[in-house]
Amino acid sequence: MTSDAQVLAAIINALGAPKKIPSHPPKYRRAAVAIIIRIRPDHGRSSAHSSKRRHRQQPQPQAQPRQQTSLSKQPPHAEQPSCLDEIVHPESLDEFFAQTWVQSGVFEILFIERANKRAGDHRWTGHVALPGGKQASPDEDDQETAARETAEEIGLDLADPALFRCVGQLDDRELWTSFGRDFLMVLAPFVYLQLTPKSPPLKPQPDQVASVHWQPLSLFLDRLAHPQWTPMVINLSNKLAPRISRTILRPLFGTMALHSIEMPYKPEFILRYQQELVKDTDMHEKAHPCSFSHSHPPYPPAKTRTVAMIDHYPDWDPGHRPLRLWGLTLQMVADLLELKDGPIQPDIRHKVWDSHRMRKRLDAGHLPGFSQADMHFWVRALLKFHSWQQTEKNKPSESNRVGSWESYYRMVKQAFVFVVLGRATAIAVLVRMLRAPMFRMIQSSVPSVRHSKLLK
Structure with missing residues (x-):
């Protein structure tokens, strides 16, 4: 069994009862x-693995006469076993992982690239996400919502037990805007495992999905072993200040560089947009009953519209911009990979930031950076204070894997308040220091002006 298979088996075994909100x-x-995981068969490794396993299981043959060992007596495919010893309906996960093509396959996670839904709305265009969406009235539970949204977006039927199996669920998380200012919704991530070596065909929704990517699990495991920080820069004023004052406060509070991971751009399909000619003959005939007269043209003017075409066999361009995994999607992948070391202990009453544990996560190999020095100082100072406070009170070191980032963003908001107070205090002290010299300078200039008027 490969290391990826061992990691996935450990993750599935660690998926316990989720925390429901x-x-x-x-x-x-x-x-x-x-979170859809598939195993792509590697025929080279599968053949080698099958040969080694068969060689270990079979006893060594006894010496036989030379004329009976001729290769002509063997069938032509005797030494070329099938690479895919697929079990149609595995009864258990142990039976699934015992298959040769699973043990030697390449483990991959599915991601989608969001398309522009509405004209002029580019907030989520190009963002890397997991398939899913909001709960609708017909949905009985969260799992049915995940299956329905996935079928609508990319055409995969997660409810088919012959193709997919839900192996567990991560903890629910609350989604807030502006670092916890406005509550949005409760998000439930589900983990699905594809049971077949051949993936079902994708049927993407062009107005929601721009491309679909299968990224290897080894990419994220390598980032855990060797962290690489790719900054994703956002404006702090967009997260902490009201909409009216964002433009004014943007240069005052600078930017925040979040941790992100670059992924290769190897899509299963891409959307290509082209102009299509549209002829509206009915409208012209209604507007001009005498369509054959010389005063009106016999045919209406041509119209064009933009049509999205799905290219299922795109050419891979190595120079294409890489995908960036960051934010909420990166946090959910980090939650999943954190289980490779065993189950997470239950949440404590006060959610705290555990720097030692968070450094082992995929989304916290490098802490966010700030362009303003005072903002950077206050965030680091609050992190140190919370770590010291946790040690002094002898609190347990384990915290909920969702709550740690929430506590970090609470500290960012606290640091924002300290920065505002610190800058206001500095301005007040500066004004007080300059007030006396400026007052004396004004007083000294007033008699000279009066004396000049008397001379005139």
Whole structure:
């Protein structure tokens, strides 16, 4: 069994009862996403693995006469066993992982690249995400929401037990905007395992999905062993300040560089947009009954519209921009990979930042950086204070894998308050220091002006 197979088996075994968060007012919204994992057969490794296993299981043959060992007596495919000893309906996960093509395959996770839904709305265009969406009224539970949204977006039927199996669920998480200012919804991530070596055909929704990518699990395991920081820069004013004052406060509070991971751009398909000619003959005939008269043209003017065409066999361009995995999607992948070392202990009452544990996560190999020096100082100071406070109170070191980033963003908001107070205090002290010299300078200039007027 490869290291990837061992890691995935450990993750699945560590998936216990998830932490469920009930919806609460004022917005009873819920959403669900699917983390889909497949095993792509590697025929070279599978053949070698089958030969070694068969050689270990079979006893050594006794010496036989030379004339009976002729290769002509053997069938032509005797030494070329099938690479895919597929079990149609594996009863257990142990039986699934015992298959040769699984033990020697390449483990991959599915990601989608969001398309532009509405004209002029580019907030999520090009963002890497997991398939899923908001819960609708027909959905009975979160898992049904994840399956329905996945079928609508990329055409995979997660409800088919012959193709996929839900192996568990990660903890629910609350989604907030602006670092915890406005509540959005509760998100439930589900983990699915593809049971067949051949993936079902994708049927993407062009207005929601721009491309689909299968990324190897080894890429993320390598980033855990050798962290590489690719900054994703955002404006702090967009997260912490009201919409009216964002433009004014943007140069004052600078930017925040979040941790992201670059992934190769190897899509299963891409969307190509082209102009299509449209002829509206009915409209012209209604507007001009005498369509054959010389005063009006016999045919209406041609119209064009933009049509999205799906290219299922795109050419891979090595120079194409890489995909960037960051934010919420990166956090959910990090939650999944964190289970490779065993189950996470239950949440403690006060969620704290555990620097030692968070450095082992995929999404915290490097902490976010800040362009403003005072903002950077206060965030680091609060991190040190919380770590010292945790040690002094002898709190357990394990915290909920969702709550750690929430506590970090709370510290960012606290640092924002300290920065505002610190800058206001510095301005007040500076004004007080300059007030006396400026007052004396004004007083000294007033008599000279009066004396000049008397001379005139």
